[in-house]
Amino acid sequence: MLEIELSNFDALSEMKILLIRRDNIGDLILTTPLIATLANSLNCKIDVLVNTYNQPILEHNPHVGKVHIYSKLHHRQPGQSSVGVIFRRLKTIFDIRRAGYDVAIIAREQWDKRPLQWAKLSGAKRIIAIGENAPAAITDCIPPTQQQIHIVELLNQFAEVLDIRQQPGSLELYVTPQELENAVQSLALPSGIPLYGLQISARKPMQRWQADKFIELAHRLGREQNCHFLLFWSPGSADNQQHPGDDEKAQYIIDRCKDLALTPVVTNTLRELMAAVSLCDQMLTSDGGALHIAAGLGKPVVALFGNSEAWFWGPWQVPHKIISAESRNVGDITVDMVEEQFLQLRETVIATAQ
Template sequence: MKILLIRRDNIGDLILTTPLIATLAGQENTKLDLLVNTYNKDVLEGNPHIGKVHLYCKSHHRKPGQTLLGVYWQRLKTIFEIRMAGYDVAIVGSSDKRPLQWAKMSGAKRIIAVGGEGQGPDCVTDKIAKVQGQHIVEELNSLATPLGINQPPGPLELYVSSIEVAKMAEKFSINRDKPIYGVQISSRKPQQRWQIEKFIELIQRLSTKEDCQIILFWSPGADDNPEHPGDDQKAQQIVDACKNTQLIPLPTSSIRELMAAMSLCDQIITSDGGALHIAAGVQKPVVALFGNSDAEYWAPWKVPCAIIKGPDENVGKLSVDQVFEQFIALRVKVLAAKLVNHG
């Protein structure tokens, strides 16, 4: 059976699909290919479950020097490759119209997508109803049920080499013999953002509590960039205010660098978003701040975590005391579990 899995959206969405990828690829006589975009493809590097990766370039993700005509030409080539591959099944990881169009263009005999009976376009042969209270990973995994696959989803799977991790440690002079905490400050949604002065106080309190290194993560770039607004200015404010701590500002230039750097951390704090799922994907304990997104649906998957919901669905209303106490409580819990496991 030849399956095309379509996931041409955000980085976090693709990471959350990795348990489904493992589920599908683990079946006998099954070949699994993916259609993803040029922006999220790097999270698949090293994944042993995947055959061919078809690439879709969004116009605003084109590289310097790449023309719109070149983007559209590559898109036509991808359509041709998918059509010629002869897929038996196309699985769509979202209910958006464009991924469904790609599924239809594939010519697959069956198209599986989320959507209750009577919903969605007629091209969908198997519609999977949403279940209230399900995590997104469970919802995605249910897309395998029309194929007679009913096993529960495993953990998120990101594959980072020891060489990648060692390079980041060397490049930024990270001492791996003491606790390393990751603090990720960026979020696209205003109600998911914590104030810079609160991050500064948290970093100072963690540094006072123990001899630790703290890696500062953020979305690189200027805040007035219309396509990819960044937090360089906010990060610099934190660096300037925390010169008395072992703070390591780490401006990652790629997803692979972020994955490798987060692999160095013993625990990470971040608001809900792509970085949260990268942290969970490299199996790190996470303190997750939630504002106006569904914490039950988007929670860190199968890693030790503390989920902190902002009052009135606003992360900015969380106090430093609340976050600090939850951070320390999770750290103690993780260390206690390690002691038990090591007998």
């Protein structure tokens, strides 16, 4: 009996796993507990297929091995040709096939044809996915749950298929000391007072809080206590067809907060954003990638939810307050509600630290 158990352990520890997560930034961050669980339990590094947009999330993650990058045509860099993107994609296919994976995991809430194609291209003996009516190529299909569980807990079921029984840990992001030092030097922030991050962008219209409400909240908090604000937003103009941003909204807020200690944080890269958020003592943001960046860096966060489910997408394993709009439109959330929850969270964090 002991020999059989040892043999099974050896088989697991030698397993080569490809985890496929080609989705948005927040989706990949929410997958990091699964990556850590697999790596720690199997005593190996996990190879991951991601896209060029979310790839920086995995930099310096000790549980990640080879990162295969899928280039989407609409994410190509200025001056990069479509032919170059396609050539890189072919190279990625070759590298994945050559790696010889035993298991491919489609790390999504529901299997999809495109990640399944990549799983099949890997030649993996086992393909694990969640969903119904799965094709024969998916050897291990996890039935959808009817319970209201967080997405991190849902993704943890992939580990259970491999007989790993472990509760998922926290989200994991790794900012280097040099990145942190660069952020400190470029922002020149004061010390000894709270640094509050205000993140004003949201991809979905129903998740957007109005600029005037951010302005009012900042003035109220500024009157309440001696603090400093860091203003975050998605860079770019609102009329940019490929990557619409909130430059105009940010400037509107900056112009009306000149009487406050507020520093606009212009971030050109995802790594710069992570480093700047890591300086904050507390964040306010709508549901989205920035929310999970804050949680991945262990920051207390007040999260605004409109037409997305807080029980599924909420902050994971960090002190937080969730404000869900009854109308499912974040724009209907009042400044009074946000101020109250923001100050309550701050008091709770201070009390816990004492």
